[in-house]
Structure formats: C-alpha cells, structure tokens
Amino acid sequence: MKDLLRLRTSLSEEIEALLNEQIKTEAYSSAVYLAMSAWCNRNGFDNSSKYLEKQSYEEREHMMKLFRFVNDMGGHAISPEITNIPQEFESFKSVFEIALQQEISVTAQFNRMADRCFKAKDFMTFQFIQWFLKEQIEEEYVARRVLELFEVIGEEGTGRWEIDKHIPKVHYDGDSEE
Amino acid sequence: MQTKTPQHLIEIFKTQQGAVYQCNSKNAFCLEFGNSRSFFKISDFLNFTKKINNIDVAEMAKNTSRHADIAIVMPHYTERCFVLTITDIIALREILNGAKFMLQLNSILRECMTSLA
Secondary structure, three states: OOOHHHHHOOOOHHHHHHHHHHHHHHHHHHHHHHHHHHHHHHOOOHHHHHHHHHHHHHHHHHHHHHHHHHHHOOOOOOOOOOOOOOOOOOOHHHHHHHHHHHHHHHHHHHHHHHHHHHHOOOHHHHHHOHHHHHHHHHHHHHHHHHHHHHHHOOOOOOHHHHHHHHHHHOOOOOOOOO | OOOOOOOOEEEEEEOOOEEEEEEOOOOEEEEEEOOEEEEEEHHHHHHHHHHHHOOOHHHHHHOOOHHHHOEEEOOOOOOOOEEEOHHHHHHHHHHHHHHHHHHHHHHHHHHHHHHHO
16 A cells, blocks of 8 residues: 555654654744843843854754755655743843853754664664754854853953953854864 | 445445445545545645544543534545534544554554565
8 A cells, every 4th residue: 555654754753743742942042032132132241242243144944944944855844833031131241141041952952863863773864864963063162152251351341341352252163173 | 325446446445334446547535434535635634633643532521511512623625514423422432543543553564565575
C-alpha cells in the first residue's frame, strides 16, 4: 500500500511539533531582545540598545531558518503567536542576566531536540540542528562575557556608561584557531 | 444504511460506526461516518484527527447547558459540517486514531522493507 504519510513529509509528527515549538521559542527570544533594546534606549544605553536590536534580528533569522526547513521538508510550519513579552526590567544588569537565561534555555531545547531526533533516527533534522548547536556556543559565550563586564568594570560612577561602551565589542572567535 | 465502497478505495481501519479508506489515485483519505463520505488531503486528515482528539468530552459531559451536548466541527476544504454528540466523538476518535495507527504502521513496515532490500 502506498505510504501517504511519508509522501506528505519526511518529518514525523513528533519532530514537526518540536520544530514548531522551537520556532516559537526563537520568535519569543527575538521579541524579548527587542523589548530589551527599547528599555536600554529609554534609559540612555544607546550601544546596548543597538546590540540588542541586532540580537533580536539574529533570533528572527534563526526562527526563519527553522520555519523554512519545516516547509522544505513538507511539514506544516506554524507562524507563532507570541504573548507576555516583558517590557520593563529591574536594572541594566538584569537585562543581560535574562538574556543569558534565555540563551541557556534555548540550548537546552536544542539538546532535547537532538536527543529526540537521534532516538527517532531522523538524521536529516539531526544534521540540520547541528548548526544551531554550534551557534549556541557563541550565543552563550557572548551573553556570559557581557555579564562579566558588570563585575570587571563595576557599576559605580561612570561604570554603566563604560559597560555600555564595551558591550558591542564583545564577540566570539572560537573558530579562528581551527 | 451501509453504502457500497468503491473498489479503488483501500480499507485502512473499520469499526461498526464507520471507516477510513485510502484513495491511491487521489492521494487522499476517505472517511465514512454517519452514512456519508468525506475526502481529506493527507495533512487535512491529520489536522481533523487532532481537532477531534482535542474536543474536551469531560467538559461536555459536566456542562449542564443545552448547547454543551454537541460539538460542531467544520474541517477545512470540505463541505461537510460534523455535528457530534459525545458518543459520536468517541466513535469517531476510535476510527480516526485506529486509521492513524495503521498508517504509521504501514510507514514503519515500508521502512523496514527498504532497509532489508
């Protein structure tokens, strides 16, 4: 008998649901970064505002990469509904603490997905998400380094102004030695 | 009244209340339920199954208002409107989930056959 399920898509129902969940997470991250950017702008942290806007754009790119993959595999990519975006933050430092937390939870989600793909023997999706796992090394590294600036420079006096100045300069060059 | 099933339809799963058939020429599924047939594209069939599974039967049973006794489901791209009682929902779930299971089993068997070939 013809296998109509397989003709429709190469993705199993479970993996398709996981990918759609990830699309939603990336969209949420993008929206939170944008809210953070606005908060920084309102509070005079211009460089951080621009940095977070760029991060927001990157998260959206990640979302679109996943979205296109689901479509390309014949699945049903769902345009996510995003609500409950925090608009206010306790302090300049808390913005970056939340950013790191968000990145950690994204990494955990991708790890879970890799595990499920492996168990389901879906090696196409497994290979596809390798890019994201590698990207998470950079995302977490940068988020941690930014947060460390608060300890290294200190927030007293012109500290926050100095931190804001240094944030866009933080970058990951882990691959450069390879 | 049981209608005669056309020969090009392959039976996937059948109960006393209805059945799901596969139509290889149209790459579609045919649901026979309540003395009529509806055709679904593959993804629409899966969405319809999800919709039926998501109906809160316990809430329908608990709710004493008159309108809570029935659920109205209008699947996309069909002209049919399903007006379902709790017993209809349970019967329909059995047919749809049974069919889905058989389809998944068919996929697994085909994959095994390919790896053995």
